[in-house]
Amino acid sequence: MPIIVMNKNSLVSISDISRDEMLDLLRRARYFEENPDSKILDGKIVATLFFEPSTRTRLSFETAVNRLGGRVIGFSDAATTSSSKGETLKDTIKMVSNYVDLIVMRHYLEGAARYATEVTSVPVINAGDGANQHPSQTMLDLYSILKTQGTLENLTITMVGDLKYGRTVHSLLMAMQYFNPTFNFVACPELRMPQEYKDFCDEHGIKYNETTEFSPEVINSSDIIYMTRVQRERFSDIMEYERVKDRYTLHNDMLADSKPTLRILHPLPRVNEIDRDVDDNPKAYYFEQARNGLFARQAIITRALGIDPEK
Amino acid sequence: MTTDKKELAVAALRNGTVIDRIPSPVLFKAVELLGIAGMDSNVTIGNNLDSKKIGKKGIIKVADVEFPETVLNRIALIAPSAVVNTIHDFNVTAKRPVVLPDCIVGIVRCGNPKCISNNEPMATKFHVVGRNPVVIRCHYCNHTIEGAKAQIL
Numbered sequence: 323m324p325i326i327v328m329n330k331n332s333l334v335s336i337s338d339i340s341r342d343e344m345l346d347l348l349r350r351a352r353y354f355e356e357n358p359d360s361k362i363l364d365g366k367i368v369a370t371l372f373f374e375p376s377t378r379t380r381l382s383f384e385t386a387v388n389r390l391g392g393r394v395i396g397f398s399d400a401a402t403t404s405s406s407k408g409e410t411l412k413d414t415i416k417m418v419s420n421y422v423d424l425i426v427m428r429h430y431l432e433g434a435a436r437y438a439t440e441v442t443s444v445p446v447i448n449a450g451d452g453a454n455q456h457p458s459q460t461m462l463d464l465y466s467i468l469k470t471q472g473t474l475e476n477l478t479i480t481m482v483g484d485l486k487y488g489r490t491v492h493s494l495l496m497a498m499q500y501f502n503p504t505f506n507f508v509a510c511p512e513l514r515m516p517q518e519y520k521d522f523c524d525e526h527g528i529k530y531n532e533t534t535e536f537s538p539e540v541i542n543s544s545d546i547i548y549m550t551r552v553q554r555e556r557f558s559d560i561m562e563y564e565r566v567k568d569r570y571t572l573h574n575d576m577l578a579d580s581k582p583t584l585r586i587l588h589p590l591p592r593v594n595e596i597d598r599d600v601d602d603n604p605k606a607y608y609f610e611q612a613r614n615g616l617f618a619r620q621a622i623i624t625r626a627l628g629i630d631p632e633k
Numbered sequence: 634m635t636t637d638k639k640e641l642a643v644a645a646l647r648n649g650t651v652i653d654r655i656p657s658p659v660l661f662k663a664v665e666l667l668g669i670a671g672m673d674s675n676v677t678i679g680n681n682l683d684s685k686k687i688g689k690k691g692i693i694k695v696a697d698v699e700f701p702e703t704v705l706n707r708i709a710l711i712a713p714s715a716v717v718n719t720i721h722d723f724n725v726t727a728k729r730p731v732v733l734p735d736c737i738v739g740i741v742r743c744g745n746p747k748c749i750s751n752n753e754p755m756a757t758k759f760h761v762v763g764r765n766p767v768v769i770r771c772h773y774c775n776h777t778i779e780g781a782k783a784q785i786l
Contacts, residue, residue, distance in 0.1 A: 411753050433749040433773025452747050454774055518777070 331445045331626045334435045335455040336493045341500040343625075344464065350621035351465045351614070353631050354389075362629055363392030369422040370396035371414070372449070373405060374430040378590070378612075379449050379458070383426045386619040395422065412441045419444040424626050445626040453489055459589055460493040462618035466611040467546055470585040474498070478543055480506040482536060482570050483550035483595055485515040490589045491550060495519055498528075505530040506540050510566045513552065536570050542579050547572070549588040549595050549608075567594065574599040587611050649674070649696040651718040651725075652708065657681050658781070659711040660691030665785055666707045666740070667693070667700065674698050687714055702732075707740055709733035710780040713767055733780075735761050737769060742784040745776035757786065 333339065339347075354360065368387045372380050375398055384394050397403050405414055411434060418425060419442040427435055428449040435448035435455070450456040468474050479498065481491045485507055495505065496519075505523065507515045507530060514532065523530050533540060541547065549572060557563035571594055572586065588596060588608040600606050624631055655663050660680045669676055675696035684690035699719060708715050709731040719727040739756040750757045750773050758772035767780030 411749065412755070429749075430747070431749045431752050432745060432747050432776070433771065436773050437749045437753065437755065451749075452774070 331628060332439045332447065333457050333622055333626060334439060334446065334448045336457040336460045336497045338457075344461075344497065344500070347461055347618070347621045347625060348465055348468055350624060350631060351461070351617040354617045354620040355614075357631070358389060360631055361391030362624065362631055363387060363390035363627070366392040366423045366627060367421065368392055368394050368424045368426060368623065369418050370394055370398075370449075371418065371425060371427040372396065372398045373400040373403075373411075373434070374428055374450075375399050376428050376450060379428060382612075382615045383447075383449060383458075383619050383623075386616055386623055389616070390620060390623070392623075396426075411437065415442050415446075424623065426623075447622055447626055453487060456489055456493065458615065458619050458622055459490050460497050461622060462611065462615040463490065463494050463548075463587065463589070464497055465614045465618050466585075466587060466607060469614065470607060471545055471583065474501040476502050476504075477545040478504045478506065479546045479548060480508060480540055480544040481515075481548045481550070482508040482572070484513045484552045484556065485509040485550070486513040487553065487556050488550045491515075491548060492519055494548065495528075496522065499526045503528060506544065507532045508534070508536050508540060508570060510534055510569055512562060512566060536572075536576075538576070538579065541576055541584075542581065544584055545581065547584065547586050549586060549592070551588075551591065551593055551595055571595055571597055572600055573597045574603055577603060577605055580605065645723065646694050646696055646720045647723055649694065649698055649720050650700055651695075651720060652693045652705070653690070653716045653718060654684065654687060655691040655693065655708070655712045655715045656687055656781075657689040657691050660693075662711050662785060663691070663708050663715070664693060666711070667695075667704065669693070669695065672698065703734075706732050706734055707737075710737060710741065710767060710769070710783060713764065713780070733761055733764060733767060736772075737761065740786060741769065741778075742786050743771045743774060743776055744778045744782075744784065745771065745774050748774035748776060750774070 370380055370383055380398055387394050415438045424445050426447045426449050429451050432452035432454040434451045435446055438446045448455055448457060471477055485491055552567050554563050584605050585607040586605055590608060590612055657680055677694040680691040681689050705717050713733060715731045717729055718725045737759040741757060741759055743750045743757055748771055759769040760772060762768050762770045768777055769780055770777045
């Protein structure tokens with residue numbers, strides 16, 4: 323059996339990359355924002371394997387490849403593939419590896435992308451594996467924070483809503499470990515930040531406050547407010563969901579005394595957690611944040627392929 | 634005196650391995666991990682014996698078998714306090730604690746039903762992230778579980 327060496331350019335989890343690699347990705351993202359039509363993927367073929375539908379993420383990755391002059395093959399729903407006939411993930415990945423230079427995959431099973439890196443020498447980008455990891459979302463969050471604040475260092479970041487199940491807040495917390503943040507965790511007891519992440523903060527000397535009140539003090543001290551959606555499917559008791567779902571809604575009047583440089587982020591889609599009256603406030607940044615996903619993904623793709631856009 | 638002789642017949646081991654100081658609640662898991670059920674050797678298993686060090690303990694004696702170190706170290710996952718004695722000609726010739734490796738491959742099932750390792754024909758893999766108590770983290774889905782509660786494959 324041939325020995326397969328895992329391609330070190332794969333990106334499965336944000337914790338796989340160092341501070342320097344993170345900063346390199348952010349530099350690349352900035353380059354792509356300033357140079358939107360660099361055709362540096364000419365001749366490259368990228369597979370987007372979406373075993374679970376995710377229109378937003380798939381379109382963002384495919385646009386990133388197309389803008390860079392590469393080509394895309396793939397599927398957007400496992401029902402149309404041989405996995406519906408019982409083919410293993412390993413076999414699908416090995417088959418696709420014969421055709422492409424890079425695999426971008428999303429899967430409903432946790433750990434699927436990590437496993438994929440072990441069965442192929444083609445680099446793999448994890449575009450979400452169940453409730454586990456979604457590193458390109460974290461990179462676009464970091465890029466949005468850097469762009470709006472001019473730095474990643476010494477910021478106060480308030481995370482609001484579902485801090486228990488929300489993988490975006492967990493990954494962002496881990497990524498910020500290098501930049502001396504202060505966190506406010508605002509959540510009801512049912513959805514508070516899991517102990518393992520608070521332990522992570524303690525181990526890394528990260529300051530945090532935990533509260534159930536989305537108070538003016540919390541809002542006015544924040545550089546970034548990161549809102550999240552409370553997902554109905556997480557609750558076994560529907561009454562409990564009804565009780566907490568609208569508890570942390572951000573309204574425009576709550577921002578009256580906030581810092582001028584404050585920006586509101588949200589991974590989208592939102593439901594009720596940000597009132598529509600916030601949308602016209604210049605501090606609302608969630609739509610631009612989604613646009614930054616394109617640049618962050620272009621950065622991740624070129625890193626995975628070992629292509630330096632500035633050379 | 635007859636009783637003493639009977640006890641001696643069970644206790645004495647000319648050659649083989651004695652695994653001592655296994656916490657009582659996990660004794661039978663340890664038996665499972667060692668694959669003792671399929672062995673032809675003379676096997677003695679004792680449980681709920683008084684122990685000064687760990688309260689109630691279990692003990693496993695297997696005649697004429699020396700387990701490979703990697704097999705013995707599997708026990709460390711559920712019984713980090715266990716001690717392995719190697720017996721030659723009624724004498725203890727080696728005594729050592731079990732050693733928990735940093736990485737555990739193919740022994741434990743991941744407790745997360747949505748983990749790829751529970752849905753694909755593949756070996757499971759865990760990293761040891763805590764040693765007292767033993768806590769392991771799935772290499773694939775990051776789910777953590779206490780060693781003593783781990784489901785053995």
